[in-house]
Amino acid sequence: MDRNSVSWAGAMPAVTTPFTSDGRVDHKAFQANIDRLIGLGATGVVAVGCTGEFWALSHDERKALYKSAVETVAGRGTTIVGTGCVGPDDTIEMAKAAEKAGADGVLILPPYFVKLSDDEIFAHYVDVNAAIGLPIMVYNIPGNAVNAVSPALASRLAELSNVVAIKESSGDWNNYYATALAVKDRLRVFCGPSSVFGVPAVGLGADGTVDCFPNVWAGCIDLFAVTKQGRASEAAELQAMGRKLTDLFTSEGRTLYPATKAAMDMLGFAGGGRPRTPLRPLAGPPLEGLKKGLVSLGLM
Numbered sequence: 001m002d003r004n005s006v007s008w009a010g011a012m013p014a015v016t017t018p019f020t021s022d023g024r025v026d027h028k029a030f031q032a033n034i035d036r037l038i039g040l041g042a043t044g045v046v047a048v049g050c051t052g053e054f055w056a057l058s059h060d061e062r063k064a065l066y067k068s069a070v071e072t073v074a075g076r077g078t079t080i081v082g083t084g085c086v087g088p089d090d091t092i093e094m095a096k097a098a099e100k101a102g103a104d105g106v107l108i109l110p111p112y113f114v115k116l117s118d119d120e121i122f123a124h125y126v127d128v129n130a131a132i133g134l135p136i137m138v139y140n141i142p143g144n145a146v147n148a149v150s151p152a153l154a155s156r157l158a159e160l161s162n163v164v165a166i167k168e169s170s171g172d173w174n175n176y177y178a179t180a181l182a183v184k185d186r187l188r189v190f191c192g193p194s195s196v197f198g199v200p201a202v203g204l205g206a207d208g209t210v211d212c213f214p215n216v217w218a219g220c221i222d223l224f225a226v227t228k229q230g231r232a233s234e235a236a237e238l239q240a241m242g243r244k245l246t247d248l249f250t251s252e253g254r255t256l257y258p259a260t261k262a263a264m265d266m267l268g269f270a271g272g273g274r275p276r277t278p279l280r281p282l283a284g285p286p287l288e289g290l291k292k293g294l295v296s297l298g299l300m
Helices: 027-039 059-073 090-099 116-133 151-157 173-183 195-205 219-228 232-248 255-269 286-298
Strands: 044-047 078-082 107-108 136-140 165-169 187-192
Touching: 027 044, 027 059, 027 165, 044 059, 044 187, 044 232, 059 090, 090 107, 090 116, 107 165, 116 151, 116 286, 136 151, 136 219, 151 173, 165 173, 173 187, 173 195, 187 195, 195 219, 195 232, 232 255, 232 286
Parallel strands: 044 078, 078 107, 107 136, 136 165, 165 187
Antiparallel strands: none
8 A cells, every 4th residue: 555545635634522421422422523524624534533532532432433433424535543552452453443443544653651762663563554454644743642753764654555644743844844755755644733834734745634623613624725726815814823723722721632622612513522531621711711712813
């Protein structure tokens, strides 16, 4: 397999995982959010990733969400699900469950928490690659995983038989740019923080975007197509809004995932609610500041 083995492209939102009042996964709200996003023009979804709080889910919960995502997309786009775990055995187990559920591909980040060498990270992907049948989207998010996929390592991973794409979410433009140059002829390259530099990434040839902001703002879906169509002034406006939202969601005591869910609640979108611990729901001044910010940006 390589980039030509799949047709993955466009804006594929990273969807939240909502929970009921008693803490169980809320599949109804999860599916309603996916349905809404597909209706807004998303070309697919990425479920059970960082935005989906994968680290707070049991294996059985993750497997059930794979099935829910596939059933909801129902062939209207691409369904990619997060199967990354610290060890290869668990990662393989989750990837096989994703294949059984009918997912189009799996999102796999490097083993997290323990600091690894590039050779150790590569060996992890080698083990997983050899044991599964689904196409793999490598996930570079060192701010969460600790371990980074450098451009050089991405180039090595591109040679593995099932690796067809990379989601570059380092948040570092120079790393994104170098990675794209290193692998774009072999892998589909997706920009993670499209709210921050999606326009230049798409201008450089990004195949798509994967971002949490479509959960609250349809402009993050539009950004890809507007840029591809050369509508420069509209693209610049969307990028400016994305940057303002990023700043709002990550300042004054707010962190990204609880702020995303809180904003979804304020806007009346399914899929918000309480995050799972150790994350905590926004309250007090951070929550009030989020509401004021959404109002000032014209989203409420």
